[in-house]
Amino acid sequence: xxxxxxxxxxxxxxxxxxxxxxxxxxxxxxxxxxxxxxxxxxxxxxxxxxxxxxxxxxxxxxxxxxxxxxxxxxxxxxxxxxxxxxxxxxxxxxxxxxxxxxxxxxxxxxxxxxxxxxxxxxxxxxxxxxxxxxxxxxxxxxxxxxxxxxxxxxxxxxxxxxxxxxxxxxxxxxxxxxxxxxxxxxxxxxxxxxxxxxxxxxxxxxxxxxxxxxxxxxxxxxxxxxxxxxxxxxxxxxxxxxxxxxxxxxxxxxxxxxxxxxxxxxxxxxxxxxxxxxxxxxxxxxxxxxxxxxxxxxxxxxxxxxxxxxxxxxxxxxxxxxxxxxxxxxxxxxxxxxxxxxxxxxxxxxxxxxxxxxxxxxxxxxxxxxxxxxxxxxxxxxxxxxxxxxxxxxxxxxxxxxxxxxxxxxxxxxxx
Amino acid sequence: xxxxxxxxxxxxxxxxxxxxxxxxxxxxxxxxxxxxxxxxxxxxxxxxxxxxxxxxxxxxxxxxxxxxxxxxxxxxxxxxxxxxxxxxxxxxxxxxxxxxxxxxxxxxxxxxxxxxxxxxxxxxxxxxxxxxxxxxxxxxxxxxxxxxxxxxxxxxxxxxxxxxxxxxxxxxxxxxxxxxxxxxxxxxxxxxxxxxxxxxxxxxxxxxxxxxxxxxxxxxxxxxxxxxxxx
Ligand SMILES: Nc1ncnc2c1ncn2[C@@H]1O[C@H](COP(=O)(O)OP(=O)(O)O)[C@@H](O)[C@H]1O
Ligand SMILES: [Mg+2]
Numbered sequence: 001x002x003x004x005x006x007x008x009x010x011x012x013x014x015x016x017x018x019x020x021x022x023x024x025x026x027x028x029x030x031x032x033x034x035x036x037x038x039x040x041x042x043x044x045x046x047x048x049x050x051x052x053x054x055x056x057x058x059x060x061x062x063x064x065x066x067x068x069x070x071x072x073x074x075x076x077x078x079x080x081x082x083x084x085x086x087x088x089x090x091x092x093x094x095x096x097x098x099x100x101x102x103x104x105x106x107x108x109x110x111x112x113x114x115x116x117x118x119x120x121x122x123x124x125x126x127x128x129x130x131x132x133x134x135x136x137x138x139x140x141x142x143x144x145x146x147x148x149x150x151x152x153x154x155x156x157x158x159x160x161x162x163x164x165x166x167x168x169x170x171x172x173x174x175x176x177x178x179x180x181x182x183x184x185x186x187x188x189x190x191x192x193x194x195x196x197x198x199x200x201x202x203x204x205x206x207x208x209x210x211x212x213x214x215x216x217x218x219x220x221x222x223x224x225x226x227x228x229x230x231x232x233x234x235x236x237x238x239x240x241x242x243x244x245x246x247x248x249x250x251x252x253x254x255x256x257x258x259x260x261x262x263x264x265x266x267x268x269x270x271x272x273x274x275x276x277x278x279x280x281x282x283x284x285x286x287x288x289x290x291x292x293x294x295x296x297x298x299x300x301x302x303x304x305x306x307x308x309x310x311x312x313x314x315x316x317x318x319x320x321x322x323x324x325x326x327x328x329x330x331x332x333x334x335x336x337x338x339x340x341x342x343x344x345x346x347x348x349x350x351x352x353x354x355x356x357x358x359x360x361x362x363x364x365x366x367x368x369x370x371x372x373x374x375x376x377x378x379x380x381x382x383x384x385x386x387x388x389x390x391x392x393x394x395x396x397x398x399x400x401x402x403x404x405x406x407x408x409x410x411x412x413x414x415x416x
Numbered sequence: 417x418x419x420x421x422x423x424x425x426x427x428x429x430x431x432x433x434x435x436x437x438x439x440x441x442x443x444x445x446x447x448x449x450x451x452x453x454x455x456x457x458x459x460x461x462x463x464x465x466x467x468x469x470x471x472x473x474x475x476x477x478x479x480x481x482x483x484x485x486x487x488x489x490x491x492x493x494x495x496x497x498x499x500x501x502x503x504x505x506x507x508x509x510x511x512x513x514x515x516x517x518x519x520x521x522x523x524x525x526x527x528x529x530x531x532x533x534x535x536x537x538x539x540x541x542x543x544x545x546x547x548x549x550x551x552x553x554x555x556x557x558x559x560x561x562x563x564x565x566x567x568x569x570x571x572x573x574x575x576x577x578x579x580x581x582x583x584x585x586x587x588x589x590x591x592x593x594x595x596x597x598x599x600x601x602x603x604x605x606x607x608x609x610x611x612x613x614x615x616x617x618x619x620x621x622x623x624x625x626x627x628x629x630x631x632x633x634x635x636x637x638x639x640x641x642x643x644x645x646x647x
Binding site for chain 2: 001002004005008009011012315316319320321322323324325326327328329409
């Protein structure tokens with residue numbers, strides 16, 4: 001009956017209580033949402049590369065290497081010479097190796113030179129392989145395979161001609177070598193979606209008439225002539241490696257890092273990701289702290305609502321006291337109401353989160369390649385909800401203690 | 417005269433804080449089944465005296481004895497329990513929890529008074545009977561208290577004070593919010609109930625016309641010394 005009266009009392013103040021519940025709900029939804037995006041982004045990042053044991057590049061930072069080779073963020077400071085690449089590829093502990101050559105672009109998308117082995121060995125989301133949605137992977141020197149976002153943004157389909165520009169955001173386009181879209185890949189939610197993939201030889205081919213970043217004046221080698229040339233790459237930007245046996249990963253890594261002919265760096269994608277998290281962690285914590293503060297603000301709102309209700313409820317408390325209720329009962333009653341309010345808010349917040357997820361999931365996926373799974377609430381989320389309820393009880397103690405003192409001082413006759 | 421149900425002796429009380437209101441009361445006794453009207457001006461300390469009787473405030477000195485128990489010797493929480501068990505309270509107005517139903521309000525004191533609760537076989541049936549005896553329609557039981565007229569609310573307050581038949585009913589100007597006709601019928605019903613269960617009634621009022629119906633009428637100024645210090 002006391003619980004029923006508590007609900008009835010809340011219902012009698014449905015407008016203010018409802019606002020408070022809404023504030024708590026939104027803050028909880030925001031907090032859990034940030035948490036979801038955070039873990040989702042982490043998982044999404046981690047899903048970008050799988051099945052690769054080592055990434056090799058010129059010596060720089062391991063995070064930098066990971067970012068430019070896998071995420072196409074930033075640029076390589078140096079290349080790996082073709083000789084070194086060949087030497088590593090020939091090692092017995094190397095099961096497979098895929099070269100990557102970056103540095104050119106097509107409109108806002110990056111062009112990546114590689115071999116067909118890339119399609120065989122590059123895996124994402126726990127071992128999924130790339131699939132073509134249309135067409136096939138490249139076959140001819142001037143064939144390009146484009147990611148789903150490239151196709152969608154630029155409206156390309158198979159057999160469309162494309163022109164590749166040297167350097168990023170450069171207007172000096174390699175007009176002479178028109179490529180052809182050979183295939184369009186399925187959406188992956190990885191940076192591959194925003195990449196134009198061509199063969200290593202094609203990258204060489206575009207640069208035939210270029211020296212030191214500028215086109216040689218007046219020189220324009222005809223395509224037929226280019227086709228006859230030796231297009232063996234001179235360097236690669238990075239390489240993905242799979243080892244024969246996982247046990248060899250570290251010895252191979254050491255061997256590459258101690259490579260004499262030129263300074264190289266080999267990183268384990270997982271380890272480099274961990275390093276990346278450590279850097280991103282600060283921003284992450286800040287974001288979490290801000291959304292935590294929003295929850296605190298909502299709880300202070302709850303406290304304010306209780307405070308402002310005390311005067312109008314003085315009579316009610318006097319009635320309880322006259323009926324024989326102890327001041328402690330008044331206190332627990334207010335705390336109980338606060339907990340009900342906080343619980344309703346938290347549960348509504350969870351509901352808002354799920355509705356938000358259902359609505360935003362496809363949008364986030366298509367806009368950012370961020371896939372947020374819709375699962376049952378995690379233990380962590382349940383803890384958040386319980387903490388909000390507990391925090392509601394704690395903040396309500398302040399007005400409740402005041403009510404306690406008031407009801408002791410008033411006795412049962414409220415002064416008017 | 418049998419042992420008094422209510423006995424106050426050598427009471428001295430001063431409101432804490434800046435109120436500056438103090439009263440002393442040498443003696444007051446109320447017998448079992450007796451109905452007493454305390455008459456006094458507004459501000460003469462009537463409500464304060466009732467608070468002392470109920471034990472929601474404790475006198476600085478002196479003893480309050482109700483039904484053989486010296487309330488002033490009890491701990492605060494025992495006193496709260498004792499009040500719930502032995503005293504029914506009716507205020508001037510705003511007696512009821514506005515968000516509760518009539519039945520909720522009537523059975524409320526039983527929540528805090530297990531013995532009184534045991535005396536009642538079925539609280540809901542008892543509440544219904546009291547409503548009927550007080551001339552409240554059956555349809556009212558599930559109505560929210562704040563939908564009732566003032567007269568109805570006061571009757572519900574009487575039902576709440578009477579449920580489980582505590583030996584003492586304390587009423588603080590229960591009729592002052594009612595018009596003359598409603599006052600008469602309210603008092604008729606109240607007296608019928610207290611007489612039926614031999615309940616003592618202490619009622620305060622500033623209206624001397626009510627005096628005729630009571631066994632005894634006491635003027636506040638005859639028993640209580642008030643001491644006001646300017647704040
Ligand atoms: N809760 C309270 N706290 C402090 N002082 C009070 C309180 N209630 C009453 N008083 C003081 O007691 C005086 C008498 O009030 P009260 O007992 O309510 O008189 P009455 O009921 O006869 O009108 C008031 O003038 C006020 O100064
Ligand atoms: Mg009064």
